[in-house]
Amino acid sequence: MSQPFFELHDFKGGIHPAENKHQSTELPVARAPMPSRLVLPLNQHIGAPARVLVQEGDKVLKGQLIASAEGFVSAALHAPTSGTISRIAEHALPHSSGMSGMCIEITPDGSDTWCEHQGLADYRDHAPADLLALIKNAGIAGLGGAGFPSHVKLASSHNKPIDTLILNGAECEPYITADDMLMRERAAEVIEGALILLHILNPERCLIGIEDNKPEAIVALKHALQASTKDAHKIQVIGIPTKYPSGGEKQLIQILTGKEVPSGGIPADIGVVCQNVGTAAAIHNAISKGEPLISRIVTLTGKACAQPRNYEVLIGTPVNELMQHGGIDAGLMQRLIMGGPMMGFTLTDLSVPVVKTTNCLLAPTKKELPVAPAAQACIRCGMCTEACPAQLLPQQLYWFSRAEEFDKAEAHNLFDCIECGACAYVCPSNIPLVQYYRYAKGEIRIEKADKVKSERAKQRFEARTARLDREQAEKDARRAARAEAAAKAQAEKAAAAPQPDGAAPANTASAASPAPVADLEALQKKLDAAKLGVEKSKEKLAAAIAEGSDKAELLQGAVDKAMERMKALATEIAQAKKAAKAAPAAENAAEKSDPNSPERIKNKLELAQSRLQTAQERLSAAKAESSDLIPALQTAVEKQQAKVDELQQALQASLAGDTAAPAAPENPPATGDAFAQQTEQLQQKVLAAQSRVDKAQERLSMAIEQGSDVLDALRMGLDKQQQKLSEAQAALAQHLAAEKA
């Protein structure tokens, strides 16, 4: 079967490092011996760690599911041999950071007994979705290196039309020959895997890309293709020029299709799905034989390795046991690299296991891969630019990363860097460029995470401020409404008060005309209250304006209203005064309205004291809520305190004056007169207590509404006020009863 001419495309850049592949291809793949234990990390793939299904002490059979895929992007885990679960604990992982993670440890029983398993007779009788489920249950994750769960890759491309399936057999990294040997020895499995993938994806073609330094593999695959009894006409085996990193997914796609995977996108965006040849073989084993992914081919090579060759290794085999079997001389090797010399990572703990993505253990001697000499200054030679397969400007990225100008590095497409290491390889100054890029990427990721965090905090803070403002505005509106209602109620009460007041002491001598007097006093009180209200509103307004709050307008309205009311009250008072003068007991009334009389002062004092109390209560409430009105309230309290002090002094002076001049020009107050006064005082006390109770109740209900945490204190306050009110009411009743008696 002759292959039609196939047009290859080149990718920019790339390098030609020494291949060093022949050492490990001289001998066929051997089966590594059963290790003394198997360590199976729960997270050998990209995505969520698998969920453990077994317990310590459980007996498991070869191929038995021991951890299932947790969520969609995850891969299952199977026992690579029969044995006992000896431990489920943290263990060092094969990772560049040297971190550890949860692992299931199995002590093999040596019998290597399979659990019951069965493949499909013919995958073509099954729907792609069923095959995907089988692949998922077989725990297959990309064997090429990244370890992305295969079923996810295949399924996520389902909603996009796929025209090309690419099998990656390029294996461009020096030293590694695992895929090469797999293709040579198990070409049929690869082709079968490709056919299954074709059935699942139904693309127009399948291209198997292999670097032309693996002629045996190319021949083997072509033979297998010819030998295939199935409809394999869509499959083409294509030799591509040997150039690192042609095996990079993006580069291989470019070579074979001429198309570029969009930055930040996936191959499916351009109608391509790419799978490693090893993954294809694993898929064949899972579908046609029912065998999950429990082993893989690993290259042991390097000059510290007595006989470099490839081994079929059970997943979970500790590296040190494999090294021992493979004849790696730990004394000769200068470091141990998992993966190839370009993108592999060094191991610092040899007890780590071989995982699904482990393709090579490279044990070079000191001479073979010398540690890079001290970095020299960058001379901007631009060799890195020539080598970069992603057409980046590695040198600029280096300067920006070095100067921590991460925004500029990002603007120079830092995140399109695939960390292939070509730039660092060619750098004559031996600058560890890739390390700079990793550092910059890490810093940018951290920066971004922080930004997201602080953005969330900002949103939270703004929402809270808005809520507090809204609540404050509502509170103010309620307070204004309440003040108005209270004033109205008081006016009504005051209007109603003369009735009993006038009726009850009708027979007393001095109660000649109590109505206008009470009226006048009530009005005076109202005026005082109004004045106070205006003052407070003005203060609040000033505070609001200073804060630039949007409540200012609202408050301005309240102030205007209060002023109006004050004016109205002032006229009323003037009228009432006139009326009082006109009344028969004008003298008495005049005395009552004398602002210097002890009673008046006492009244004023009481009022001031009550206001002080209110102000103090409000202040403490504000403190509990840590409101921003605290300073304004504090000044209000101070003002009230000053007023109380002043009034107390005035009262004392007035009383002293009274005693000093007992022979007042007026008649000494009659007992009836005293009684009336007392009655009035008690009534006022009741009224004051009533208003305090009202206030306390309102505050409490408001607090309940807001879910404030001072509820208990407010409740207690309300109880106290109610008690005081009942006391005052009792005292009044007693007084009146005594008078009647």
Add this chain to the structure above:
Amino acid sequence: MALLNISSPHTSRPGDTGGVMRQVLYALLPGIVLLTWFFGPGHLIQIGIAAITALACEALVMVLRKRPVLFYLKDYSALLTAVLLALALPPLCPWWVTVIASAFAIIFAKHLYGGMGYNPFNPAMVGFALVLISFPVAMTTSWTGPAELLNAKLTFSQSLHFIFSARDGIDAVTMATPLDVYKHQAAMQTSDEIFKQPIFGSTIAIGWEWISLAYALGGIYLLWRRIFTWHIPLSVLTALSICSVIFGWDADTHVPLSLHLFTGATMLGAFFIATDPVTASTTPLGKIIYGAGIGILIYVIRTYGAYPDAIAFAVLLMNFAAAFIDQYTQPRTYGHNKAKRGLPKGGK
């Protein structure tokens, strides 16, 4: 066994910066040999003076900067600067001119900007420009004539004598350069008449044509070794040629293209000076713009300026623009629809 934790890649191409510089020095050898053959041993002496001065200055600065002296001397960059500078200077210029130029190149143009890799201006050209402006007489009257036009062959001791002590009698061995001659006589004579002068020989100009070819050969060797890319040399030569053909087509009034390309320091400049990576543009497109700028400036300064040759000023002027050019000539990255231009706004 040490379990070293080293990040990838674990292998690198053998060689270092010193190796790159050495390659450039090797590539200069044919030019140096022919220079000596045609114009006497003056340049060899100048190279010696410049090299000793440059290396001494480099070592001095390294001691002052508390850096390992040998590590930096081994990068050959100071030596390369010295050789390029010496090749640009006239062969018989007084020794102190060379010393001043070399010292200024290394101390001021290179190390005061941060040393290797950080200097925005080509050190050799800064040193050259300094002495060209400061000592015009010494710089214009020290070019030796081609050996075949001199009555007596210029010997090594004679050259030493002219360079280090008395300069009387130097007129017998020095001549104006072909570019100088043509530029000053083009106004009075036709092209044919000018070319009849012995200094132009039978083809273009005695000696210069071969030396230019030798430099070009060296440059092609470096291209083959991938020390630099084709972008800068090609664009310098192309731009200069286009300017010469379009604006200087009339050889009776203008210096002809052959003289532009094969006399003076054009080939040395295009392959060895403009390609100095530290001070050049680094993006592929940027290199083309940078080289073209140099080519145009060479033509402009040679034709309308006071100096017969113009490599130094052309290169230095484009050095100013290199960083800027880079920002606007980023290549299109894999997977992107188009190339980015400039830097992010609000950047540091």
